[in-house]
Amino acid sequence: MAAFLQLWGCKSEGQIKTGDKIPVFSLQDQDGKTFDVSTVLGKQPLVIYFYPKDETSVCTKEACSFRDSYQDFQKYGALVIGISSDNVASHRSFATHHNLPFTLLSDPKNEVRKLFGVPKTFVIPGRVTYIVDKNGVVVHEFNSMRDGEKHVTESLAALQKLK
Structure with a gap:
């Protein structure tokens, strides 16, 4: 039964969870610049969302939902970061x-997906969002493959509690 649950996106053993500090990492952004998370820790809350693939249906709905609520994230001073294995281009x-x-x-x-312990659903990379306070501690996590837009509402609710 545990293996079945894990296939459907439940927590893996090594998954970062609420109360954990996030690992320090650096990756290239969409402009080819290196983003180092340590440069923003201590300054602002983060919304880090892992998603499977650019331009796929649910991933596009999720990204556009983050876009449409971007001003709300800015009100909370939060930095939104999407991560997938797609290349810079x-x-x-x-x-x-x-x-x-x-x-x-x-x-x-x-590598960063593995650092966070984001589970896979069958062979598809997982869709998990972490809301991180300015000290780098996860205050909320949300895992749903099918409901991309709910990642945004969950994130905003968690940020509101930080205020």
């Missing part, structure tokens, strides 16, 4: 095509 195209105002990071070897 794919992220640049995805961000341009959908007017995404936030950072997309390329994790081609899934």
Whole structure:
């Protein structure tokens, strides 16, 4: 039964969870610049969302939902960061095509995904969002493969509690 639950996106043993500090990492953003998370820790809350693939149906709905609520995230001073294994050029195209105002990071070897312990659903990379306080501690996590837009409402509710 546990293996069945894990296939459907439940927590893996090594998954970062509420109360954990996030690992320090750096990846290239959609502009080819290196983003180092340690440069923003201590300054602002983070919304880090892992998603499977640029330009797929649920991933596009999720990204556009983050875009449409971007001003709300700014009110909370939160930095929104999307991470997938797509390359920099794919992220640049995805961000341009959908007017995404936030950072997309390329994790081609899934190294950061593994650091966070994001589970897979069958062979599809998981869709998990972490809300992180300015000290780098996860205050909320949300895991849903099918409901991309709910990642946004969950994130905003968690940020509101931080205030």
